[in-house]
Amino acid sequence: xxxxxxxxxxxxxxxxxxxxxxxxxxxxxxxxxxxxxxxxxxxxxxxxxxxxxxxxxxxxxxxxxxxxxxxxxxxxxxxxxxxxxxxxxxxxxxxxxxxxxxxxxxxxxxxxxxxxxxxxxxxxxxxxxxxxxxxxxxxxxxxxxxxxxxxxxxxxxxxxxxxxxxxxxxxxxxx
Amino acid sequence: xxxxxxxxxxxxxxxxxxxxxxxxxxxxxxxxxxxxxxxxxxxxxxxxxxxxxxxxxxxxxxxxxxxxxxxxxxxxxxxxxxxxxxxxxxxxxxxxxxxxxxxxxxxxxxxxxxxxxxxxxxxxxxxxxxxxxxxxxxxxxxxxxxxxxxxxxxxxxxxxxxxxxxxxxxxxxxxxxxxxxxxxxxxxxxxxxxxxxxxxxxxxxxxxxxxxxxxxxxxxxxxxxxxxxxxxxxxxxxxxxxxxxxxxxxxxxxxxxxxxxxxxxxxxxxxxxxxxxxxxxxxxxxxxxxxxxxxxxxxxxxxxxxxxxxxxxxxxxxxxxxxxxxxxxxxxxxxxxxxxxxxxxxxxxxxxxxxxxxxxxxxxxxxxxxxxxxxxxxxxxxxxxxxxxxxxxxxxxxxxxxxxxxxxxxxxxxxxxxxx
Ligand code: FES
Numbered sequence: 200x201x202x203x204x205x206x207x208x209x210x211x212x213x214x215x216x217x218x219x220x221x222x223x224x225x226x227x228x229x230x231x232x233x234x235x236x237x238x239x240x241x242x243x244x245x246x247x248x249x250x251x252x253x254x255x256x257x258x259x260x261x262x263x264x265x266x267x268x269x270x271x272x273x274x275x276x277x278x279x280x281x282x283x284x285x286x287x288x289x290x291x292x293x294x295x296x297x298x299x300x301x302x303x304x305x306x307x308x309x310x311x312x313x314x315x316x317x318x319x320x321x322x323x324x325x326x327x328x329x330x331x332x333x334x335x336x337x338x339x340x341x342x343x344x345x346x347x348x349x350x351x352x353x354x355x356x357x358x359x360x361x362x363x364x365x366x367x368x369x370x371x372x373x374x
Numbered sequence: 375x376x377x378x379x380x381x382x383x384x385x386x387x388x389x390x391x392x393x394x395x396x397x398x399x400x401x402x403x404x405x406x407x408x409x410x411x412x413x414x415x416x417x418x419x420x421x422x423x424x425x426x427x428x429x430x431x432x433x434x435x436x437x438x439x440x441x442x443x444x445x446x447x448x449x450x451x452x453x454x455x456x457x458x459x460x461x462x463x464x465x466x467x468x469x470x471x472x473x474x475x476x477x478x479x480x481x482x483x484x485x486x487x488x489x490x491x492x493x494x495x496x497x498x499x500x501x502x503x504x505x506x507x508x509x510x511x512x513x514x515x516x517x518x519x520x521x522x523x524x525x526x527x528x529x530x531x532x533x534x535x536x537x538x539x540x541x542x543x544x545x546x547x548x549x550x551x552x553x554x555x556x557x558x559x560x561x562x563x564x565x566x567x568x569x570x571x572x573x574x575x576x577x578x579x580x581x582x583x584x585x586x587x588x589x590x591x592x593x594x595x596x597x598x599x600x601x602x603x604x605x606x607x608x609x610x611x612x613x614x615x616x617x618x619x620x621x622x623x624x625x626x627x628x629x630x631x632x633x634x635x636x637x638x639x640x641x642x643x644x645x646x647x648x649x650x651x652x653x654x655x656x657x658x659x660x661x662x663x664x665x666x667x668x669x670x671x672x673x674x675x676x677x678x679x680x681x682x683x684x685x686x687x688x689x690x691x692x693x694x695x696x697x698x699x700x701x702x703x704x705x706x707x708x709x710x711x712x713x714x715x716x717x718x719x720x721x722x723x724x725x726x727x728x729x730x731x732x733x734x735x736x737x738x739x740x741x742x743x744x745x746x747x748x749x750x751x752x753x754x755x756x757x758x759x760x761x762x763x764x765x766x767x768x769x770x771x772x773x774x775x776x777x778x779x780x781x782x783x784x785x786x787x788x789x790x791x792x793x794x
Contacts, residue, residue, distance in 0.1 A: 247532065248532065279627040282626065282627060298627060299537075299538065302517075303513070303514040303517040303518065304513045304514060304516075304517040304538065305510065305513065305514065305629035305633055306626070306627055306628055306629040318629070319629045319630070319631035319632070319633065319785065320510075320514060320629055320631070320632065320633040320786065321647070321785075321786050322785050322786070334725065334729075335725075335729075337725055359537060
């Protein structure tokens with residue numbers, strides 16, 4: 200194909216500036232070839248990127264964790280099925296912390312005697328609000344939104360929220 | 375079959391190309407192992423089920439109810455390990471005998487690509503058993519992608535098919551491991567061999583008068599046959615004696631301690647213990663790959679002459695550089711683990727500076743010192759100098775890899791192999 204194109208370009212009369220018919224078709228073919236290439240590339244990209252992100256637009260998936268009063272202040276309860284820790288802060292605020300260490304994704308575990316989450320993989324540590332206490336992790340633990348309705352704590356396990364620092368506005372309080 | 379096999383060979387071959395220490399038969403061994411991988415891989419596919427619910431159970435079934443099931447799986451496992459090791463040795467051999475110059479330039483690039491392909495074939499296969507070892511090793515390794523600049527997170531989510539390992543990940547890895555990579559590998563290996571033949575066979579130092587051409591059959595073919603038999607003997611013995619690992623079924627709620635990357639990534643993992651991921655998983659590997667790919671295109675006033683390590687001076691400088699690299703890497707690891715961790719020492723500044731730029735500058739100072747006080751004084755040719763740089767990289771890489779595999783215990787603390 201490209202050999203043919205080269206030939207067709209070479210046969211142009213030298214010194215003539217205007218595009219010969221063969222030269223024109225040569226260019227048209229080339230253009231068409233590039234177009235086909237781009238279309239294929241676009242199609243492949245679309246094919247791979249559109250189907251793979253299964254997280255977008257997921258409906259709310261509420262998991263009922265239990266009545267507000269069953270969680271003591273400054274306590275952490277594990278919900279391994281939902282892959283989160285429900286942590287109640289000293290001031291009564293709730294947060295549902297993802298198990299996933301923000302360093303490289305291992306599961307952190309709550310060590311009550313040390314009052315911190317510790318990651319077994321590279322020893323990152325996080326406090327009860329998910330804030331980093333010890334590197335290599337650089338970001339606070341991600342969390343799932345907590346809703347409190349009729350005295351029941353519910354966690355929306357369909358929506359994972361990432362953050363850099365932990366803050367008061369990420370906590371949910373019983374009305 | 376016989377004629378196809380012979381067709382891959384020329385009719386005659388130079389006698390000195392037959393000497394074992396010219397190639398050690400490494401390229402040929404790699405080709406044999408690839409064929410074995412394809413055979414045993416297809417056999418395993420008759421039993422394996424690529425879904426998180428059944429993958430693990432299908433392997434347990436294979437182990438417990440299938441005649442020779444464990445043996446085939448062990449062969450596939452060990453052959454994968456050997457393939458990577460032998461391909462790596464082959465790469466060293468080609469470099470140190472200078473078989474990458476002139477017409478062989480492009481084949482060097484294909485070789486590098488094949489090496490990466492073998493690494494990633496191993497890597498994608500690592501996940502398939504879906505046990506604790508696989509699940510967590512792939513979790514930490516794939517999460518590194520998320521630290522790449524410009525779209526690292528998107529790339530991570532595309533490869534994993536979500537934020538954490540799931541059925542989609544297994545399906546992706548299965549497709550890479552059993553369709554895309556083998557197809558590419560097979561095609562490119564044939565092409566790789568064809569280019570070697572077209573370049574005139576094994577690269578030899580300046581021809582001496584006495585070098586005679588001898589017929590390939592039986593001279594070369596017989597030797598290949600012996601190498602193949604020995605290789606198979608070692609492989610089958612390993613497969614009979616040592617089982618491929620299989621721990622409990624993957625449990626996403628409970629991480630292993632320690633969680634280690636697959637062994638061929640232990641070097642990068644060790645680097646990650648000391649550098650910010652941007653440096654450890656991106657900048658440094660990228661720089662190394664660019665350097666390696668660039669080697670045949672550098673202008674060396676004087677070409678590599680085809681002798682192992684070029685010259686006596688080349689040998690000497692390589693040895694000293696290797697020792698220096700081992701020393702610097704080891705002391706760097708110990709210093710960072712026991713004496714100073716800049717990320718903890720100076721917590722106020724971004725980790726990319728405290729844990730990236732600062733240690734990198736310190737290392738550069740040491741390397742400059744070594745260059746000024748040793749390498750520069752030897753008045754090496756450019757080829758010999760590039761060889762020293764190469765040796766430094768490889769030696770450091772090997773030290774990092776061995777540390778990651780054998781000297782990281784609970785909580786990834788440094789410890790001795792017998793305590794792990
Ligand atoms: S994954 Fe948690 S510290 Fe590395």
